[in-house]
Amino acid sequence: xxxxxxxxxxxxxxxxxxxxxxxxxxxxxxxxxxxxxxxxxxxxxxxxxxxxxxxxxxxxxxxxxxxxxxxxxxxxxxxxxxxxxxxxxxxxxxxxxxxxxxxxxxxxxxxxxxxxxxxxxxxxxxxxxxxxxxxxxxxxxxxxxxxxxxxxxxxxxxxxxxxxxxxxxxxxxxxxxxxxxxxxxxxxxxxxxxxxxxxxxxxxxxxxxxxxxxxxxxxxxxxxxxxxxxxxxxxxxxxxxxxxxxxxxxxxxxxxxxxxxxxxxxxxxxxxxxxxxxxxxxxxxxxxx
Amino acid sequence: xxxxxxxxxxxxxxxxxxxxxxxxxxxxxxxxxxxxxxxxxxxxxxxxxxxxxxxxxxxxxxxxxxxxxxxxxxxxxxxxxxxxxxxxxxxxxxxxxxxxxxxxxxxxxxxxxxxxxxxxxxxxxxxxxxxxxxxxxxxxxxxxxxxxxxxxxxxxxxx
Ligand SMILES: Cc1cc2nc3c(=O)[nH]c(=O)nc-3n(C[C@H](O)[C@H](O)[C@H](O)COP(=O)(O)OP(=O)(O)OC[C@H]3O[C@@H](n4cnc5c(N)ncnc54)[C@H](O)[C@@H]3O)c2cc1C
Ligand code: FES
Ligand code: FES
Numbered sequence: 454x455x456x457x458x459x460x461x462x463x464x465x466x467x468x469x470x471x472x473x474x475x476x477x478x479x480x481x482x483x484x485x486x487x488x489x490x491x492x493x494x495x496x497x498x499x500x501x502x503x504x505x506x507x508x509x510x511x512x513x514x515x516x517x518x519x520x521x522x523x524x525x526x527x528x529x530x531x532x533x534x535x536x537x538x539x540x541x542x543x544x545x546x547x548x549x550x551x552x553x554x555x556x557x558x559x560x561x562x563x564x565x566x567x568x569x570x571x572x573x574x575x576x577x578x579x580x581x582x583x584x585x586x587x588x589x590x591x592x593x594x595x596x597x598x599x600x601x602x603x604x605x606x607x608x609x610x611x612x613x614x615x616x617x618x619x620x621x622x623x624x625x626x627x628x629x630x631x632x633x634x635x636x637x638x639x640x641x642x643x644x645x646x647x648x649x650x651x652x653x654x655x656x657x658x659x660x661x662x663x664x665x666x667x668x669x670x671x672x673x674x675x676x677x678x679x680x681x682x683x684x685x686x687x688x689x690x691x692x693x694x695x696x697x698x699x700x701x702x703x704x705x706x707x708x709x710x711x712x713x714x715x716x717x718x719x720x721x722x723x724x725x726x727x728x729x730x731x732x733x734x735x736x737x738x739x740x741x742x
Numbered sequence: 743x744x745x746x747x748x749x750x751x752x753x754x755x756x757x758x759x760x761x762x763x764x765x766x767x768x769x770x771x772x773x774x775x776x777x778x779x780x781x782x783x784x785x786x787x788x789x790x791x792x793x794x795x796x797x798x799x800x801x802x803x804x805x806x807x808x809x810x811x812x813x814x815x816x817x818x819x820x821x822x823x824x825x826x827x828x829x830x831x832x833x834x835x836x837x838x839x840x841x842x843x844x845x846x847x848x849x850x851x852x853x854x855x856x857x858x859x860x861x862x863x864x865x866x867x868x869x870x871x872x873x874x875x876x877x878x879x880x881x882x883x884x885x886x887x888x889x890x891x892x893x894x895x896x897x898x899x900x901x
Pocket of ligand 1 (some may be wrong): 472484485486488489490491492493494506525526552553554555558561562563564565566567568569570574575576577617618619620646647648784785786
């Protein structure tokens with residue numbers, strides 16, 4: 454095997470089918486390149502062909518009655534400036550994006566690249582998970598749609614097979630009285646840094662009662678995960694300080710972080726409690742509770 | 743080899759490039775535009791910052807194949823003959839250059855910012871240069887230089 458990044462081809466297919474055809478013909482040795490801000494840092498050795506998607510027009514944000522759709526090739530700068538994403542609860546996508554990397558990197562980095570790189574610490578997936586996002590995947594057989602949480606299989610592993618790639622992210626419409634929040638902890642809260650831990654929450658209320666609750670966290674397992682226990686504790690309740698605390702502690706209990714150069718597993722677990730608590734409080738505050 | 747057409751500092755080029763070639767390599771090694779620097783090659787330092795269709799991007803993390811049909815501006819394209827661009831002038835006047843390695847990148851981040859926002863705040867400037875590391879100046883002088891360059895460009899020269 455080569456010990457240097459040396460793909461011998463660069464292709465720019467004109468439609469979805471041609472893209473899958475190229476990807477499949479390289480039997481796992483072709484790689485999509487979007488912004489390149491992840492790929493060119495890691496420079497994988499097992500790549501013979503790079504596939505650029507710029508001719509597929511996947512750079513869009515559309516606002517419809519059923520919700521919002523975002524093309525996989527949409528740059529992060531478009532997301533952080535999007536009017537359609539400035540309203541509750543979608544605005545956590547803008548907020549998470551503004552906490553991600555730097556303005557310079559966000560000029561080229563894409564939402565598809567952020568999801569498909571499938572690192573445990575990426576920022577948009579937890580936010581997308583509490584927004585019940587689905588991803589649309591295209592392959593030789595056509596397209597399929599799956600919940601974003603099911604897209605990840607492990608560190609840097611996704612459900613994509615050789616011929617498949619991501620074309621779109623779909624977020625549903627939410628009832629009124631829905632609030633969400635995204636929280637990120639990093640070493641230097643003001644500078645470039647990936648998350649030690651991140652967390653997102655969404656609460657939808659009926660009157661004063663929590664009708665639906667979603668809590669997701671990142672950098673605490675091989676993939677971003679939901680806290681089902683926190684959701685059970687919150688559902689059907691009238692929120693108070695005690696319930697929020699219990700939910701945050703339940704989330705921390707479900708986190709299975711590791712020790713690494715950024716932080717210890719113990720510290721991460723404690724910080725999950727803090728971030729989930731903040732995320733729930735902010736979600737509630739954002740619908741006037 | 744793959745062929746692309748790009749415009750660099752106003753000049754059109756048709757170039758044969760490699761699939762893995764970065765914009766930084768093309769600029770420095772093929773076009774001799776060595777003002778754009780390689781620092782980390784990992785997206786951290788910003789020494790390689792150029793403008794791509796008016797936006798600041800890291801040329802070390804940009805495949806040149808993906809810049810086909812696009813317009814690139816580098817530090818060499820700012821000057822008008824012997825005359826410095828107001829941003830460059832302001833960097834000199836404010837002693838915002840010490841070793842100078844980060845300077846082309848900082849100036850190109852500033853250029854993209856001022857195209858978009860002619861009247862930035864101190865905070866706007868600091869945010870947009872977050873990807874430009876400078877180990878010498880401590881950032882005070884570059885920030886001041888960028889704010890003063892904005893004034894110069896707006897025609898409020900108070901010097
Ligand atoms: C200095 C620095 C700081 C960073 N900070 C953060 C941070 O704070 N938070 C964070 O989350 N990330 C961070 N990143 C990582 C990275 O910039 C982002 O994850 C970015 O969104 C990746 O998008 P891209 O378009 O550049 O991806 P690319 O590098 O083009 O692609 C990434 C991966 O996804 C695959 N891919 C891309 N698009 C598709 C598609 N449509 N279908 C199938 N596969 C696809 C590629 O094959 C590749 O494996 C940082 C990177 C750098 C260099
Ligand atoms: S050389 Fe490109 S960011 Fe350092
Ligand atoms: S002047 Fe030396 S790094 Fe900035």
